[in-house]
Amino acid sequence: MLRYIIGRLLSILLTFFVVSLIVFLMMHSVPGGPFDGNDMPVSDAVKAKLNASLGLDKPLYEQYLRYMWGVLHFDFGVPFQSPGETVTELLARAWPPSLILGGSGVLIGAPLGILMGMAAALRRNTWFDYLVSAVSTLGLTIPVFVISMMLIMVFSVWLNWLPAGGWEKPYSWILPITAYAAVPMATYARYTRSAMLDVMTKPFVTVLRAKGLSERRIIFQHVLRNAALPLVTVFLPMFIGTATGSIFVEAMFRVPGLGAYFVSSIELRDYPLEMSLILMITMMFCVAYLISDIVYALLNPRIRFGGKS
Amino acid sequence: MPLVDIQNLHVSFPQHEGLVQAVRGMSLTIEAGESVGIVGESGSGKSVTCMAALRLLRHPPSRITADRLSLDGVDMLTASRRDLARVRGKVASMVFQDPMSAFDPVFTIGHQIVETIRAHTDASLSAATDQAVALLDRVRIKTPLSILNSYPHQLSGGMLQRAMIAMALSCRPKILFADEPTTALDVTIQAQILALIKDLQAELGMGLVMVTHDLGVVAETVDRVVVMYGGRVMEEGPVQAIFDDPQHPYTRALLNSIPGRTPGKQRLTEIAGQSPNPANPPAGCPFHPRCTVALPDCATTAPATRQIGPGRTAACWGLT
Numbered sequence: 001m002l003r004y005i006i007g008r009l010l011s012i013l014l015t016f017f018v019v020s021l022i023v024f025l026m027m028h029s030v031p032g033g034p035f036d037g038n039d040m041p042v043s044d045a046v047k048a049k050l051n052a053s054l055g056l057d058k059p060l061y062e063q064y065l066r067y068m069w070g071v072l073h074f075d076f077g078v079p080f081q082s083p084g085e086t087v088t089e090l091l092a093r094a095w096p097p098s099l100i101l102g103g104s105g106v107l108i109g110a111p112l113g114i115l116m117g118m119a120a121a122l123r124r125n126t127w128f129d130y131l132v133s134a135v136s137t138l139g140l141t142i143p144v145f146v147i148s149m150m151l152i153m154v155f156s157v158w159l160n161w162l163p164a165g166g167w168e169k170p171y172s173w174i175l176p177i178t179a180y181a182a183v184p185m186a187t188y189a190r191y192t193r194s195a196m197l198d199v200m201t202k203p204f205v206t207v208l209r210a211k212g213l214s215e216r217r218i219i220f221q222h223v224l225r226n227a228a229l230p231l232v233t234v235f236l237p238m239f240i241g242t243a244t245g246s247i248f249v250e251a252m253f254r255v256p257g258l259g260a261y262f263v264s265s266i267e268l269r270d271y272p273l274e275m276s277l278i279l280m281i282t283m284m285f286c287v288a289y290l291i292s293d294i295v296y297a298l299l300n301p302r303i304r305f306g307g308k309s
Numbered sequence: 310m311p312l313v314d315i316q317n318l319h320v321s322f323p324q325h326e327g328l329v330q331a332v333r334g335m336s337l338t339i340e341a342g343e344s345v346g347i348v349g350e351s352g353s354g355k356s357v358t359c360m361a362a363l364r365l366l367r368h369p370p371s372r373i374t375a376d377r378l379s380l381d382g383v384d385m386l387t388a389s390r391r392d393l394a395r396v397r398g399k400v401a402s403m404v405f406q407d408p409m410s411a412f413d414p415v416f417t418i419g420h421q422i423v424e425t426i427r428a429h430t431d432a433s434l435s436a437a438t439d440q441a442v443a444l445l446d447r448v449r450i451k452t453p454l455s456i457l458n459s460y461p462h463q464l465s466g467g468m469l470q471r472a473m474i475a476m477a478l479s480c481r482p483k484i485l486f487a488d489e490p491t492t493a494l495d496v497t498i499q500a501q502i503l504a505l506i507k508d509l510q511a512e513l514g515m516g517l518v519m520v521t522h523d524l525g526v527v528a529e530t531v532d533r534v535v536v537m538y539g540g541r542v543m544e545e546g547p548v549q550a551i552f553d554d555p556q557h558p559y560t561r562a563l564l565n566s567i568p569g570r571t572p573g574k575q576r577l578t579e580i581a582g583q584s585p586n587p588a589n590p591p592a593g594c595p596f597h598p599r600c601t602v603a604l605p606d607c608a609t610t611a612p613a614t615r616q617i618g619p620g621r622t623a624a625c626w627g628l629t
Contacts, residue, residue, distance in 0.1 A: 203410040206365055210405075211425040211476065212398030215390060222413050229415075301415055301460040 005294070012286040019282045020071075020275070024064050027274055034080045034269040054080075056271075067275060077272030081264060087276045091258070097167050098257035101249065104173070105180030106239045113185040114231070117192025122219065124197065132189055139186025148179040148252035165254035176253040180246060184238060191234060195227035202226075225299070232296050236288040240281075312484055312516050313339040313362065313401075316377040320354070320361050320540075323370055327588040331357040333540035333595075336614070341483060344510055344517040346527035346548070348563070349537035350584050355520045356406075358537075359486040363401055364393055381483055399429045402477035404506075406489040408469035412461035418469075419457030422476045429480045444475040448505060467498035471505065478509060484516035491526065503530055524567055528552060533620075536560050539585045539595025542614065546621035557623045559596045594626070602627050 033056065035047045042050070051057050055066060070077060076087035085093075113136070120132035139147075155175060156164035163172045199205070200223055208218045250259035258277070265274040297303040320332040332354040339345050347355040360366050361373050364385050378385045381400045383392060397403075405411050412421055422441040426432055432440065438457070445453035448471040461469060470490060477485060487506060491499035507530045510517045519531050527534055527548060534551045536544045536559065544557035555561045562580045582599035585591055591598055597607035606612075606626045614624045 203405065203407065204413045207403075207405060207411045207473075208413070210363060210365055210397055210403040211428065212394045212396070212480075213424065213428050214394055217424075217428075222416075225415055226413065299415065301417075302462050 005290070008290050008293075012283075012290065015286055016279065016282060020068060020279055021064070023275060023278050024067070025060075027269075027271055028060055028063075030266075030269070032269055034271070037268070067272070071279065076276040079265070079273040080270045081268050081273070087272055090261070090273070091276070091280075094256065094258045094261060097255050098246075098250065098259060100173065101176055101180055101255060101257060102246065103239075104177045106184045108177065109181030109184030110188045110235065110238075112181070113188025113190075114192045116185070116189040117194075118196060118224075120189065120193045121196035121200065129193075132193065136186040136189040139182040140190075142182075143248070144179060144183065144246065145248040145252050147182050148176070148249055151175050151179055152252070165252070167253075167255050167257075172253075176249050176255055179249050179252070187234070187238065188231070191231055192227065195230050196223060199223045199226040229296060229300055232299060233292050236292045236295075237285065240284040240288040310382055311338040312341045312343075312381055313337060313518070314377055314379045315358070315362060316375060318358065318361060318375040318378060319373070320357050320366065321372045323372075324588065329587045330590060331540055331587055332361065333590065334611075335537070335540065335542055337535060337542070339484065339516050339518065342514050342516055343533065344519065344531040345533045345535060346519045346521060346531035347535045347537055348521060348524060348527055350522060352584055352587055353537040354540040355537050356488050359403065359488055359518060359520055363397055363403060363486065364388070365397075365403070394428070398425055398477075398482065399480045400482060401484045401486060402480070402482040403486040403488060404470070404473055404477050404490045407493045408466050408473050409461070409493065411473050412469065414461055417458055417460055418464070418472050422457075422472070422479055425476055425479050440479065441475075444479055445472065447478075447509070448472070448475045450475075466494050467502065470494060470498075470502055474502075474506065474509070478513065481513065482515060484518065485510070486518045486520070488520045489522070490519075491523075492521075506530065524552075524563065536563070539590055540587065541595055541611070542622075542624065543596065544621075544623040544625075546618070546623075550618070550621060556617055556621070556628060557625050558600050558602050558627065562599075562601075594624070 033047075033051065034054075035042055035050050048057070055063060058066075067077065074088070076091075079085070079087055079090055082090060116132045116136070120129040123129050152164045152175065155162045162175050163169075164175075166172045205218060205223065208222055209215075247259035247262060249255065250257045261273060262277060264270065265277060315335060315337045318332050318335040318337075319330070321328050321330045323329075331352075335354065335358050337345070337347075337358070347358065349355045357366070361371075362378065362380065362385065364373075366373065373386070375386060380396055383396050383400070385393070385396070388396065412418065419438065419441055422444060423434065423437040426437040426440055427434075430437075441457060442453045445456055450456050450468070450471055456464065456468065456472060464472070470493075474490075485506075490506065491502050494502060503526060506517070506519070509515075517531065519526065521527060531548055534544075534546065534548050535542055536551070536557065538559050543559045544551065544555070551560060552564065555564055559580075562578075565578045566580060568577055580599055585595050585598070591608070593609050593611055594600070594603075594607045595611075597603045600607065604626050610626075612624045612626045614622050615628065617623050617628055
């Protein structure tokens with residue numbers, strides 16, 4: 001187990017390195033630079049001076065090594081679009097709203113979806129099952145900005161219960177989080193339903209019935225435990241993917257989160273911020289998959305680390 | 310009061326090709342301590358009969374009707390879920406065909422035996438664990454403790470089948486339904502498992518229903534044989550009498566197709582034709598299209614089951 005984790009951590013470091021190299025090369029292969037914008041044109045002399053002050057006149061490999069050396073010391077540089085703060089300070093300011101939005105969206109949506117999927121599986125082919133299927137299909141197919149607009153129409157414009165945007169008061173969080181929760185809820189409802197039905201047709205469930213176990217024990221102990229295995233593998237990666245912020249939900253509800261920076265850092269050739277954001281996501285995905293794999297193995301006795309059983 | 314009392318059982322499933330009539334008017338009574346073999350080809354309705362007796366078929370989609378379907382006096386047709394759970398495992402247990410898929414893969418064998426004991430008694434965890442060890446010992450497992458802590462995927466088919474038998478016997482049922490318990494096992498293990506079941510039946514004095522397509526299995530393990538075909542009982546009687554003097558043409562044909570029953574080098578006879586389509590069974594006796602001595606009546610009216618000797622019945626127009 002320990003050897004397995006150490007091996008995985010080493011492979012995460014390698015992934016991290018490869019991703020940073022590819023992203024750095026792609027980033028610089030895009031034509032233009034941070035001071036080529038048309039809204040505030042600067043003269044070539046000023047541009048050269050600015051580039052020199054930021055080290056952008058150096059050869060690419062040197063820029064890369066300097067940046068990565070900084071990363072090793074947790075120095076992620078200064079964002080070009082907001083030179084008054086470091087990347088770390090920008091993250092500390094803009095990440096919390098995204099984390100609250102994405103985190104609560106998943107933490108509310110996933111359990112709801114699991115309950116819906118369970119209930120649908122237990123009442124297969126009834127009106128409730130069809131309702132869950134319809135709701136989860138809609139949740140997955142309607143784009144999240146359309147869901148956001150419908151929520152704003154109903155709860156802000158018609159009913160006038162909740163603000164149409166902003167992030168100042170906790171009750172202004174309700175609509176964006178609801179919009180956010182739709183996808184994890186729908187995904188989980190579908191996964192849970194099909195995982196439960198898959199397990200319920202296994203021969204061992206008939207054996208459990210033949211032993212005289214109560215239906216409740218069969219469902220909650222045996223079926224759920226087996227159905228949980230495929231669910232674990234989708235849970236954490238989804239959590240991480242959404243915790244980094246949804247560009248659409250944040251834009252629709254004017255949430256001052258990280259989402260907008262993903263777009264602007266590319267548009268503005270904000271190299272330090274772009275690198276930092278992508279390295280951050282890479283790290284989170286690697287760690288999420290590592291944790292999911294460990295949890296999966298702990299739940300599934302058929303998997304053992306290191307080859308000895 | 311018979312332990313198993315099944316009268317005029319019908320089981321059908323709606324399928325794409327129509328209503329599949331798996332069992333069509335099956336009757337079976339078993340007294341305490343009796344051992345009975347149900348023999349027939351695949352699709353004859355033998356396994357479905359056992360599943361229906363324990364109400365293990367999902368209902369719907371399956372449709373079950375019977376004049377009587379009771380186990381140890383409990384009416385299984387009207388029993389509540391809770392009553393069914395009380396009968397299953399306690400009054401009547403079942404051993405299934407494929408031991409590899411019969412256990413929950415994420416729990417140990419011990420857990421699964423212990424939970425069965427604790428579902429029916431108020432034994433403490435440690436008492437139930439002790440019982441589980443004793444049970445594994447009883448099914449001739451030499452290292453009960455290590456098997457107890459093993460997960461299903463770590464054990465062989467033969468070992469799992471022993472464990473399943475131990476689990477089925479854990480609450481001392483009055484009757485054990487064994488549904489082709491050796492079909493999925495290696496030939497060398499088959500004989501051991503059959504001997505084990507037979508010994509345990511004698512030791513515990515319980516009833517036994519051995520479902521099989523293998524007449525050899527029946528000859529070794531049971532006292533009475535029920536021959537099924539097309540969802541109906543063709544012939545029933547003591548095992549020796551059936552083997553020595555089969556009365557029903559189907560039984561005769563079945564016995565003739567066992568290799569080595571007649572001395573000398575002889576071509577093995579098979580039963581011509583195919584078993585009936587359960588979605589569209591032939592009118593009259595289900596066997597008449599393949600029967601070499603069929604009469605005109607056979608194709609129109611199903612023969613009634615008649616007494617043809619002491620403890621022997623058969624359903625055939627040719628026996629009148």
